[in-house]
Each structure stands twice: as structure tokens, then as C-alpha cells.
Amino acid sequence: MAESVIGVHEISVSYGKRGKTVKAVDNISFTVEQGECVGFIGLNGAGKSTTIKTLMGFLFATSGEARVFGLPAGTPSSRSRIGYLPEVALYYPFMKARELLELYGGLSGLPKQKLHEKIPAVLEAVGLGEKSEILLKHFSKGMQQRLGIAQSIIAEPDLFIFDELTSGLDPIGRHTLRSLLKDLKATGKTIFFSSHELTEVEALCDRVLIIHKGRIVRDAKIAELSAESGSKGLEQFFIDLVHDTEATHE
């Protein structure tokens, strides 16, 4: 059997020191398979970003194991196949969009010639075709987010990990992004993203993971959830699930 693209096995992540630790992620396990588009949803502070940062090697699991393409998560070789969009990221204000993509593409190992060919097309794809020579300090939040998406796709990775995918995007930006993700999905790429936009998740994903207070409380295919939620929709289903989980804990 082929190795999962993402394999998370009983990981826990804690913050803090000397007895004042907070368990942000509590013994979670899940997998993401090749070609899947998986949405990761939960309230603020539920553990979404912590899980994603652990997959990227920015945080370290206190127990358990996370693997990406069969390799320990966070190693340079596992990251070489990931396109990552951080939750909130500013990009160097003293650089131009083209220069930034040259930097990130170069760090991903793309040859200079290939980068020169690819950059205009990638900027065009995210709607920044005319902005390549503008310093990033003049970019709006939405433009920065589009640039963030551009930097994540520049090296044509096999797996995309997006933290708060549509954050800061206007309706046109969301539409562009949705088309882009559908194209990526059509080419067999694997996508794992967190979002608060449940309609976005519903429209794009094959499967949804719901995390609450550091624990995975639901892992189901969109079709199953749609059937279960009926006419009330994913948003109401999510709210009800969170309330039910709270009530069970109390």
C-alpha cells in the first residue's frame, strides 16, 4: 500500500514551560492521501495552525509522529515537495514581487532560467501580472495574500498546505483562488488547508477534518456531511457539532 501524503499519528503539541504548559494539540491522528483535497476546520485556537506548523517543522510535537511523503515532517527533503501559505505573513517590503518569487523559487532549487520563464505566468495566474515590478510595501493585504499563493505554487510542489486560505481576499480574489485550486486538484495535486470559510471548504474539498480544543472531533467525506447536515448546511452542522462536543465535555 502506498504511503499517505500526510500521516499524523497520535501527535500532541504543548506550549509553555515549567509546569505552565498548554496542550494546543491533543493526541490527534489523521491521514491525507494522494490527490485528496482536505479542509481543516475549527474555531480560533482549536489547534489548526499548530498542527500545520508541526507538519512544516516550525513547532515540535511533544509526542507522536508526523510524516509527509513518508519522511519525518519538517525535514528539508519533506519540505521540498510542499507549497506552504502561512496564516499571516508579510513579505519583505523592500522587495518587488518578481524578486520575491526569484528568492523563494531559488531556495526551492529552481534554476534561474526556469524561474524567469515561470514568474510572469504565476503572477498572472494570481492576478498580479501587472504588479511584478512594484515594491511590496505598496501592496494591499489582499495583494500580499495573492503573492503568498504565488510563492506557494512557484516550485510546482506535490502537496499544498494553506493556513487560512482565503484570509484577506476580496470576492474576485476568492474566485481566482478557487479556479486555481480546482486546476491544481485536476492535475492530481494534494491540498490540505485550514479555513473559516465553510462554503469554500464545501465547494472545494473531498473531505473535512474538524478540530476542537486540540482534538479531531470529526473526519468525514463532504458527501457524508452533506447528507448528515441536510438542508441546514455545513456551517450550521459545524456549530451544532461544537456545541454538542462542549456539552459532552461539561
Next chain:
Amino acid sequence: MNSRAVRLIAGTVLKESLRRREMYVLVFAACSLLAIILSMDFFGLRGLSKFYREISLRVMGLTTAFAVIVLAARQLPRELENRTIYPLLARPIRRAEFLLGKLTGVLLAGILCFALFMFIFVLGSLRMHVHIPWIHFLQHLYLQVLMLAIVATLGFLLSLLVNTDAAITICTLLFLLSAVSSMMLVNLYGYMDWLGRRVLIFLTYFLPQLTLFDLSEKTVHAEQWPPLQASVLLTLSLYASVYIALYFIGALVLFRRKEL
């Protein structure tokens, strides 16, 4: 070691230092120095070559060291604060390569400062018909670059231990006090008890003796001093390498396990 990654990150630091216009303060200082020198010539104050050399070398050393300290101590905290570190470290690079790239960039910025000052210095010398003791001068520049590398790695290490302001302050104090600290340690040693002496010995070896890298006096009075022998330069290079390696390893140990 991914040398391309190191080069790219170093290039970014250099670009930042140029585009953020922080280095322009140094340009202003250098131009002011030249203006003073030119006005001295205008007033007919000739024969001040030693004074000119001393002032130039002091301004060159102090300004560049301060610029390097500030640049080095701010690199990592600024990356974390602005969250620019995430898309960077999401690439297939090691944290060691990231740190080395940053350090190289800071050093290149320092060397650029030196090059600028050297240009101003030479220009002023030609204007005033001052003799430049080239061998002394180049030896001084080489040792200053070594000193800057020590200070920059210490700046990186401190920025991972304390906040940016504290890192800049401690580094600056160490640099400024280096001229008197070794003499002070020797004098204090006689008055200390056993524990105090152990602390002084520890400080003597833990803190680099930066005065060893200052050849400004010899360059000013070049007529009375021969240039340094190659063996002395080699020893000083090794001495600097030990401190650079120790501080860099210390910074790497802290940074490798730092949660972002």
C-alpha cells in the same frame, strides 16, 4: 551545505540594508568627514596627515561596527516579528543555512561600508596629498573584518537569548569597552578572591579581546612600526575563527530547536 540558499539569503540581507536606507547614514557620515577634510585644506591646514588618518580610521571602525551590530541583532527578531521567516523556512533549506546566509549578508553589508569609507579615505588622502601606508591600512581592514565577524555572530547569539534592544546594547558595550576591558581585568585580578579570579579568567576567555584586531594606532604611526608578520595575522585569524565558530554554534543550537 546548500551554497545557493546561503547566497540568496545573504543577497536579501544586503538588498535590505541598501533599500531601507540604513546605510545612508554611513554615507552621510563619510561625506561629512570628507567635507571636514576638504575645508581643512581650504583653510590651509596642511601636515595633519596623522590626525587625518586617525580620525578616518576611528570613524570607519566605529560606524561600521555599530551598523553591523544593529543589523545582526535585528535580523532574526525582525524575521519573527514580521513573520517573513515562515515562507522562507518552508523551503527545503536547513536552519544552519538560513543562519549562515544571514550572517554572510550582514558581513557583506559591513564590508560594503568599509569599501565606501576606503574610497572616501583614499579620495581625501589624494586631495590632501597624504601618504597612505597601504600595507598597514590593508592589514587594519582585514583585522577589522575579522572583528566585525566576531561581533556579528555575537549579535546573532545574543538576539536569540535576549530581546533586540538588549542584544544591541550588550554588543555595543562589549565593542566600546573592549579597548579598556583587558586592562581592567588585569588590574582587578589582584584585588579579587578565589571565586572572583575564576570569574575574571572566565571573562577573559569568554569575551574576545577585540583590541587585538585594532591596528589603527599602527596605521597612524606607520613610520615607526613595521607591518604585522604573516604568522601574527594567521594567529589572529585562528583566534577570530574560534570565537566566530563558538558563537555561531551557540546561535545554531538555540535556533535549531526554536519554536516559530
